[in-house]
Amino acid sequence: MSDFLISSFTIAGIYALMALGLNLQAGWSGLLNFGHIAFAGLGAYATGIVIQAGGSGWTGALVGVGLAMALGWAVARLGRQLGSDYWGIATLAIAEILRTVATNEGWLTGGAQGISAIPSLFDGLPRPWNAVAFLALVLAVVAVAALALRRVANGRFGRALRLMREEPQLAACMGYDLKSLKTRAIMAGAAVTALAGSLYAHYMSFAGPDYMVASETFLIWTMVMIGGLGNTAGVLVGVLLVQAAYSAVPFAKDFFGFGSDLAGALRLGLIGLILLACLLWRSEGLIPEKLRKIPA
Amino acid sequence: MLFSIRSVLPGASLAMALAGAGFAAHAQETVQMGAVLSLTGANATVGEDVRRAVGLAVDKVNEQGGVLGRKFAVVIEDSGGNPTTALNAARKLVSVDKVPVVIGEYSSGITLPMAQYLVKEGVTHINIASTSVKIKDLGATAFNLIGLENLGNRFSAADTWALGYRKVAMIAPNNAYGQGVAHGFKEEFEKLGGQVVTEVLYTAGQSTYRRELQQMSRSNPDAYIYTAYGQESAVLNREAFELGLRKAPWYAILLSMSLSDTPAEIAKGQLGMEVGSVYGDAGKAYAAAFAAKYKEGMKTSYTGYAYDAVMMTAAAINKAKSTQPAAVQAALKEVGKGYVGVTGPITFDADRQRIDPPYAKLKYDGKVVPR
Amino acid sequence: MLQFLVDTALRASDLALIALGLSMVYGLVKFPNIAHVQYAMLGAYLTFFLRAAGVPLVGAILLSCAVTGLFTLAMHLLVFRRLLRSGPAIAMIGSLAVAMLIVAALQGVAGSFPRMFDLPLSAPHEFADARITTTQLLTVGTTGLLLVGFSLLLFFTRAGRAMRALASNRALADASGLNAERITRVVNFGSGAVAGLGGSMLALSTGAHLNLGHDLLLPVFAAAILGGLGNPLGAVAGGLLIALTETVVTNLNFGFLFGKPVAFLPVAYIGAASFLILLLALLFKPYGLFDRQVRRV
Numbered sequence: 001m002s003d004f005l006i007s008s009f010t011i012a013g014i015y016a017l018m019a020l021g022l023n024l025q026a027g028w029s030g031l032l033n034f035g036h037i038a039f040a041g042l043g044a045y046a047t048g049i050v051i052q053a054g055g056s057g058w059t060g061a062l063v064g065v066g067l068a069m070a071l072g073w074a075v076a077r078l079g080r081q082l083g084s085d086y087w088g089i090a091t092l093a094i095a096e097i098l099r100t101v102a103t104n105e106g107w108l109t110g111g112a113q114g115i116s117a118i119p120s121l122f123d124g125l126p127r128p129w130n131a132v133a134f135l136a137l138v139l140a141v142v143a144v145a146a147l148a149l150r151r152v153a154n155g156r157f158g159r160a161l162r163l164m165r166e167e168p169q170l171a172a173c174m175g176y177d178l179k180s181l182k183t184r185a186i187m188a189g190a191a192v193t194a195l196a197g198s199l200y201a202h203y204m205s206f207a208g209p210d211y212m213v214a215s216e217t218f219l220i221w222t223m224v225m226i227g228g229l230g231n232t233a234g235v236l237v238g239v240l241l242v243q244a245a246y247s248a249v250p251f252a253k254d255f256f257g258f259g260s261d262l263a264g265a266l267r268l269g270l271i272g273l274i275l276l277a278c279l280l281w282r283s284e285g286l287i288p289e290k291l292r293k294i295p296a
Numbered sequence: 297m298l299f300s301i302r303s304v305l306p307g308a309s310l311a312m313a314l315a316g317a318g319f320a321a322h323a324q325e326t327v328q329m330g331a332v333l334s335l336t337g338a339n340a341t342v343g344e345d346v347r348r349a350v351g352l353a354v355d356k357v358n359e360q361g362g363v364l365g366r367k368f369a370v371v372i373e374d375s376g377g378n379p380t381t382a383l384n385a386a387r388k389l390v391s392v393d394k395v396p397v398v399i400g401e402y403s404s405g406i407t408l409p410m411a412q413y414l415v416k417e418g419v420t421h422i423n424i425a426s427t428s429v430k431i432k433d434l435g436a437t438a439f440n441l442i443g444l445e446n447l448g449n450r451f452s453a454a455d456t457w458a459l460g461y462r463k464v465a466m467i468a469p470n471n472a473y474g475q476g477v478a479h480g481f482k483e484e485f486e487k488l489g490g491q492v493v494t495e496v497l498y499t500a501g502q503s504t505y506r507r508e509l510q511q512m513s514r515s516n517p518d519a520y521i522y523t524a525y526g527q528e529s530a531v532l533n534r535e536a537f538e539l540g541l542r543k544a545p546w547y548a549i550l551l552s553m554s555l556s557d558t559p560a561e562i563a564k565g566q567l568g569m570e571v572g573s574v575y576g577d578a579g580k581a582y583a584a585a586f587a588a589k590y591k592e593g594m595k596t597s598y599t600g601y602a603y604d605a606v607m608m609t610a611a612a613i614n615k616a617k618s619t620q621p622a623a624v625q626a627a628l629k630e631v632g633k634g635y636v637g638v639t640g641p642i643t644f645d646a647d648r649q650r651i652d653p654p655y656a657k658l659k660y661d662g663k664v665v666p667r
Numbered sequence: 668m669l670q671f672l673v674d675t676a677l678r679a680s681d682l683a684l685i686a687l688g689l690s691m692v693y694g695l696v697k698f699p700n701i702a703h704v705q706y707a708m709l710g711a712y713l714t715f716f717l718r719a720a721g722v723p724l725v726g727a728i729l730l731s732c733a734v735t736g737l738f739t740l741a742m743h744l745l746v747f748r749r750l751l752r753s754g755p756a757i758a759m760i761g762s763l764a765v766a767m768l769i770v771a772a773l774q775g776v777a778g779s780f781p782r783m784f785d786l787p788l789s790a791p792h793e794f795a796d797a798r799i800t801t802t803q804l805l806t807v808g809t810t811g812l813l814l815v816g817f818s819l820l821l822f823f824t825r826a827g828r829a830m831r832a833l834a835s836n837r838a839l840a841d842a843s844g845l846n847a848e849r850i851t852r853v854v855n856f857g858s859g860a861v862a863g864l865g866g867s868m869l870a871l872s873t874g875a876h877l878n879l880g881h882d883l884l885l886p887v888f889a890a891a892i893l894g895g896l897g898n899p900l901g902a903v904a905g906g907l908l909i910a911l912t913e914t915v916v917t918n919l920n921f922g923f924l925f926g927k928p929v930a931f932l933p934v935a936y937i938g939a940a941s942f943l944i945l946l947l948a949l950l951f952k953p954y955g956l957f958d959r960q961v962r963r964v
Contacts, residue, residue, distance in 0.1 A: 097943070
């Protein structure tokens with residue numbers, strides 16, 4: 001049982017990293033990135049491919065981060081006057097293209113069956129401790145990322161992003177290069193997410209194309225929106241809540257004895273319902289963004 | 297800020313711990329093993345069929361007095377038709393239910409990563425349906441009951457050559473299984489002097505395969521060789537009919553899998569091969585018991601292998617007098633020496649692979665029958 | 668050659684109605700509704716269940732269109748109108764939630780196994796080298812008729828003029844005396860009904876399955892964006908272009924490059940081909956191919 005808890009928290013931690021990356025783009029910069037999971041996929045596959053070619057896990061993670069940042073740069077440059085909702089659909093299309101490539105180019109990515117037997121970090125340790133060590137690593141990375149991002153949010157860059165989100169023309173008038181802000185925000189978010197992808201590949205010992213399905217991006221969006229768009233702690237709360245709901249369903253299934261179709265439906269429906277309820281009644285999320293108000 | 301995370305953390309973990317504790321208490325009274333089956337997704341028909349066989353085996357074992365004096369149960373998890381869900385299911389079986397043996401899945405692309413995980417954890421894996429040759433190299437705790445595709449491809453190539461086909465077009469799913477079959481069949485067929493003019497690997501889960509079929513028809517083959525998962529195969533077969541491609545013969549590798557969801561009027565006239573389904577008196581008795589319990593016969597050829605796997609595991613646990621994975625493994629090797637299964641005699645070689653697994657030549661005539 | 672045209676027409680008619688509905692409604696509500704493709708899936712499942720309950724096929728389709736239209740209207744009134752007050756981005760994310768709920772509800776009720784319509788099997792009709800079945804002929808025919816009818820409605824009736832006025836400038840249209848809210852409701856109902864029809868007809872050949880909506884998402888949006896969101900007939904033209912691209916790409920024989928008699932691009936990449944076209948269109952003509960409006964640069 002403790003194994004299962006450790007496992008749930010590890011996965012929650014990995015999703016937390018991805019959610020933090022999305023928060024940087026969607027929360028602070030107001031960029032509707034619906035292809036976010038592609039960054040994680042690049043991280044996972046880079047790790048898998050590099051390790052299969054004989055490299056080390058570190059190299060794989062670095063390559064993944066580099067590739068994701070390159071993709072982020074390309075995506076940010078897409079479309080000069082592209083409205084935010086159009087851009088969102090374009091990012092969705094890019095993620096789907098990458099997934100198609102991953103499914104079909106078997107010589108590179110192992111095709112539909114993916115890359116397996118990726119060594120889990122800490123394999124040398126005896127059985128319960130390797131999982132605990134991995135969890136500790138994930139939590140450490142999440143903590144570092146969260147604190148670092150919070151520093152960024154409260155600094156000049158974060159303020160510029162929020163200005164770009166609320167009043168882009170004012171930001172341009174004040175001399176900010178909107179294109180550059182957008183690019184940097186996306187690249188930073190991509191880097192954090194790619195790291196999460198690498199960790200996930202090590203954890204599952206597997207990297208496959210179903211890591212990059214669109215519903216994964218939607219799941220991360222839900223986590224961010226429920227917890228609080230634009231608020232670091234809010235995002236972490238959102239991740240825990242959604243992960244708890246997600247993990248509770250298989251237990252409920254065994255307890256109440258209903259079928260797997262219903263369990264799958266319940267998982268998806270629960271997430272959708274929570275998201276909708278949140279949007280209708282508390283669209284800022286459980287822990288809304290703290291904006292400093294200048295006294296009138 | 298950190299305060300709010302801390303307040304949620306204990307609440308969530310307490311809820312999960314309580315659920316798990318109640319769960320674990322229940323598990324003490326029964327001896328359990330695990331099964332990961334495709335209960336949802338393209339192969340749901342096969343998954344359900346295999347689940348029935350597993351249910352039948354559990355009833356038989358409990359009738360015979362259970363295992364180690366206690367009730368026997370199989371914890372069945374859904375693989376969802378994708379490796380990630382299957383891996384999570386396997387993880388749950390290993391860490392929460394603590395089973396010594398897991399059987400499954402169906403598609404090689406799912407069985408391989410899942411079995412690799414199980415081997416890493418030291419848990420025994422019994423392969424009951426996947427045919428990729430990579431199954432042989434999974435590791436020290438992996439057993440296999442079914443013929444792998446190197447043998448299967450040799451059989452199909454010889455069969456199709458004997459039927460007179462010389463120039464064929466192939467279509468198979470774009471995954472570990474399909475890629476293995478396509479390349480393996482091509483190799484064997486070309487050794488005999490035949491030619492595979494088009495080789496199409498289709499992506500699973502599409503709602504139409506017209507374009508793939510049209511690409512294949514362009515090369516004017518003598519026959520179409522195909523293998524496809526039940527529900528996708530239904531679409532494929534129907535569209536082949538609508539495109540007029542059924543004028544040429546259609547040969548299915550793993551016929552009952554490919555036709556499990558295809559309506560009879562479209563399936564009529566197809567030829568194919570399959571892993572052997574039931575054998576001898578034990579097989580006949582099994583088929584009768586299956587039909588009696590579920591009011592209809594088996595739809596696919598894989599049920600017998602699952603039945604044998606569950607029975608052999610129960611026997612191994614009894615022989616080892618323990619549910620420790622290592623002990624059960626050793627006992628399973630002992631049990632697998634001339635075990636009389638419903639799929640025929642089972643003997644494992646030094647690599648825990650089954651020696652001389654059965655195959656059958658079949659055709660569809662209202663239902664799948666031997667040729 | 669004829670089979671090529673047949674394939675293009677079939678694929679275009681799969682997308683046309685649903686893209687039309689999407690574009691039609693976008694003109695009025697100004698946010699991309701991701702749940703729209705799920706309405707098509709809902710229509711497909713409803714038709715299946717009605718037919719299974721004994722209603723004849725045509726009646727089942729009509730009834731399911733009406734129910735889908737009503738459902739779309741309900742979603743607009745209960746959910747999207749409220750969310751739009753917070754802006755189109757929130758409404759888009761809300762449509763994401765609604766899409767998830769529709770898929771979850773259908774999975775819970777209908778199960779994940781695809782439901783095939785057991786239509787009478789008949790040999791295809793052959794014209795030269797093309798083959799087409801009766802069902803496919805009826806589908807394409809119905810789609811064509813509906814498109815003609817819709818164009819007539821849009822350009823030759825008062826209601827159509829009102830729709831176009833509302834789409835181009837809502838405030839002015841409202842001020843000129845058009846009842847914006849009523850027209851929006853009617854258009855919502857219409858777009859839902861049309862999506863349900865498109866989904867039902869698509870399901871006649873592929874069966875009602877849980878991925879029906881998701882598989883349509885990108886092609887339908889690509890078609891609608893290519894035609895310019897808010898330009899319903901442009902969406903149909905966009906759909907035709909996408910269908911043409913997909914058919915060309917999978918029929919080109921690259922055998923001469925590899926020295927083999929036949930070599931084709933793997934069919935899995937046709938999705939990628941349409942998306943690439945979408946991306947290129949977004950880069951150079953973000954407001955659609957038929958955009959003639961003057962915008963500030």
